[in-house]
Amino acid sequence: TSATGCTGTLQTLADGEHDPNANIFGVVDAEYTDKGANGQPALTAHDQHVTQPGHRQAEHHTAASGVQVVSHAAAHGGKTVGYIENGDWIAFRPYALENTDRFTARISSAGTGGTIEVRAGSPTGTLLGTVAAPVTGGWETFQDVTTTLTNRPAGSTTLYLVFKGGSGSLFDVDEFSFTTTGGGARPGPVKGVNAKCLDVDNAGTADGTKIQIWTCNGSAAQTWTVPGDGTLKALGKCLDVSGGGTADGTKVQLWTCNGTGAQKWTPQSDGTVRNPQSAKCLDASGGVWNDGTPVHLWTCHTGANQKWTMP
Structure with missing residues (x-):
């Protein structure tokens, strides 16, 4: 992507050709040429910066x-x-x-x-x-x-x-x-496919409560905290892979925080959120993502139903 002029915005584009393990990083290359003056020719300056993924x-x-x-x-x-x-x-x-x-x-x-x-x-x-x-x-x-x-x-x-x-x-x-660093724990919505939010079903707090996507509404059921220890928390409990499973389709639920690998989540530079224990991603199930669509574990890919914006 490119822009010309004294100011501009570089709009990054989605890349569907590479997985998160490819050697992909950003390069910003800028060049400026003045108009010259008083008999002096135009001068050109050039600089380049590499932006590394996390x-x-x-x-x-x-x-x-x-x-x-x-x-x-x-x-x-x-x-x-x-x-x-x-x-x-x-x-x-x-x-x-x-x-x-x-x-x-x-x-x-x-x-x-x-x-x-x-x-x-x-x-x-x-x-x-x-x-x-x-x-x-x-x-x-x-x-x-x-x-x-x-x-x-x-x-x-x-x-x-x-x-x-x-x-x-x-x-x-x-x-x-x-x-x-994000200044400590960051509360806010986790936004996904179709501009819907990660949601605790009916704001329930019982272990095993379903996690789904729902129209964003700013409620406590959609307020997640990223405390920096690898967990995602809502309503005082943790986002959890049921039974510590690794199979595609394993339920993702709310559960009492226990420090296990089933409750560790790592946001990736491509927008996915990976559970390192299973090496799989947080995924909105199916192909029609309406209110109430459950969230589960699935093999990581580049689909929109695995893209999340963290608070």
Whole structure:
């Protein structure tokens, strides 16, 4: 997309050709030419800025030391950064981290496990956070690990993920994401397909209450809080995958908050909201999305019924 003139709006377009695991990011390229004056020719200035998504596949690194890209059927996008040993690292440039507060990585390990250090500027640069990468029981068995971030630098930097541990292969890294600071818990509607809102059926508070879409009305049944711990809360309870299921069509419901993976949700840069435990997305069911359409779990795709605007 493009615009001309001294001011303008760049309207981003929906992309139906790539899934969330593709190496896609934004580039803003600007050029200005003045009119010249007093016998001087016109001058042209040019600048370019890369906008990184909050969610990245680890194998899409800008630079690396010691690691290899490995194929794994259970990995998102089919690949991981593997053969990780103590002191290895991967880097991404540029990244703006000032307004981020949490880092989450999807890892697997049939080795010895270890830690991931999140650093800025160099492999020995400012330490922003450290997260343990435990043994998961197999190279195809993945889990999410999360840490809070401190000392985030202002402006643009190079992001380094530095791997530490004992001898031999430590763990694999599939993907990672950052949570952006929002000034604490943010209450408001979660808007979806047909401009309808995520809604708790009849404002019920019993465990197992149906979650649906409904015409937006500003009620408490449509007021969700994003507290920054990976949950979505309404009426004092959490958005929950029934039974911790992973199958397409699994019911999404309201349930007492319990800290399990069934209640973790990660907004993605493509507008979907993913449950990392199942690697599936929050989905308005069916093909006609009227008031009362239930919400369930479904394989992630690019359809409008999986696009959500968070508060």
